[in-house]
Amino acid sequence: MTHPLRVAVLGATGRMGAQTCAALEAADGLELVARVGRGEDVGAAVRAARADVAVDFTVPAATEANVHAVLDAGAHAVVGTTGWDDDSRRRVAEHLGRLNAARGVAEPDLGVLIAPNFGLSAVLAMTFAARAARYFESAEVVELHHPDKVDAPSGTARHTAAAIARARAEAGLGPMPDATEAGIEARGADVDGVRVHAVRLRGLVAHEEILFGNVGEQLVIRQDSFDRVSFMPGVLLAVREVGSRPGLTVGLENVLDLS
Numbered sequence: 393m394t395h396p397l398r399v400a401v402l403g404a405t406g407r408m409g410a411q412t413c414a415a416l417e418a419a420d421g422l423e424l425v426a427r428v429g430r431g432e433d434v435g436a437a438v439r440a441a442r443a444d445v446a447v448d449f450t451v452p453a454a455t456e457a458n459v460h461a462v463l464d465a466g467a468h469a470v471v472g473t474t475g476w477d478d479d480s481r482r483r484v485a486e487h488l489g490r491l492n493a494a495r496g497v498a499e500p501d502l503g504v505l506i507a508p509n510f511g512l513s514a515v516l517a518m519t520f521a522a523r524a525a526r527y528f529e530s531a532e533v534v535e536l537h538h539p540d541k542v543d544a545p546s547g548t549a550r551h552t553a554a555a556i557a558r559a560r561a562e563a564g565l566g567p568m569p570d571a572t573e574a575g576i577e578a579r580g581a582d583v584d585g586v587r588v589h590a591v592r593l594r595g596l597v598a599h600e601e602i603l604f605g606n607v608g609e610q611l612v613i614r615q616d617s618f619d620r621v622s623f624m625p626g627v628l629l630a631v632r633e634v635g636s637r638p639g640l641t642v643g644l645e646n647v648l649d650l651s
């Protein structure tokens with residue numbers, strides 16, 4: 393019989409942390425062994441619980457340090473928290489490289505899986521948007537969230553815009569048409585040349601619309617997470633998979649083989 397995978401949750405009292413604890417408690421083959429809160433020593437908590445995997449749903453200011461502490465404690469990390477950029481991802485990849493080179497043959501290599509969104513509808517929307525991007529002259533992203541969210545634009549919208557920008561560059565497309573001369577602040581954030589608009593509205597959870605335009609036609613890709621329970625199948629999949637994916641993986645689309 394295989395032992396259950398031992399899982400710690402960082403940010404356990406938060407909206408996503410609490411939902412993740414409940415999902416882990418109901419899941420076969422997974423055991424919730426630590427609920428780690430703000431101010432606790434992450435490495436010590438992960439070691440004391442003998443966790444195989446730690447899931448981070450904290451805040452952008454804390455998540456990178458948490459991941460380094462989890463790795464130093466010898467556990468894999470699954471990260472849903474936003475706020476990652478090229479530099480923080482590179483530092484984690486380098487840390488993984490150093491640790492994995494030093495690990496013995498009997499120890500499996502460590503993995504970190506960072507997913508801006510664990511919802512299937514969002515992962516599919518991002519994937520479809522990346523496929524569509526090369527065929528349209530214009531593309532803009534609108535993300536809509538609950539007003540308690542601390543960051544804007546959302547991690548999902550940044551990931552989506554970056555993928556659109558990559559696809560446009562690979563297809564040899566130049567900048568999008570935009571004659572704006574005044575009031576540029578009303579045009580949203582510029583993420584790699586793609587305009588991203590953030591709406592904050594009581595009653596919403598997490599939603600995204602990707603708009604594509606050509607002369608005489610439009611494509612709209614929309615996804616809605618109405619309940620945080622929608623993120624849980626993706627979180628549990630990531631927890632089960634991260635141990636067999638050494639190094640850094642960014643995006644659940646890679647685990648779902650959609651990339």
Ligand SMILES: NC(=O)C1=CN([C@@H]2O[C@H](COP(=O)(O)OP(=O)(O)OC[C@H]3O[C@@H](n4cnc5c(N)ncnc54)[C@H](OP(=O)(O)O)[C@@H]3O)[C@@H](O)[C@H]2O)C=CC1
Binds near residue numbers: 407408431475
């Ligand atoms: N990838 C995905 O699918 C999803 C990602 N997210 C992202 O997950 C993150 C958390 O979202 P959400 O659960 O809504 O946020 P919450 O504010 O509800 O939860 C954040 C948690 O982090 C804790 N915390 C705050 N500051 C620190 C700190 N310095 N160190 C450690 N822990 C800290 C909080 O503790 P305290 O209560 O004591 O302040 C709280 O438990 C966000 O970045 C959000 O964008 C959200 C939904 C889905």
Ligand SMILES: O=C(O)C1=N[C@H](C(=O)O)C[C@H](O)C1
Binds near residue numbers: 509547548597
């Ligand atoms: O804060 C949230 O709620 C969410 N955050 C993530 C993001 O910034 O993309 C994922 C999802 O949109 C919900």
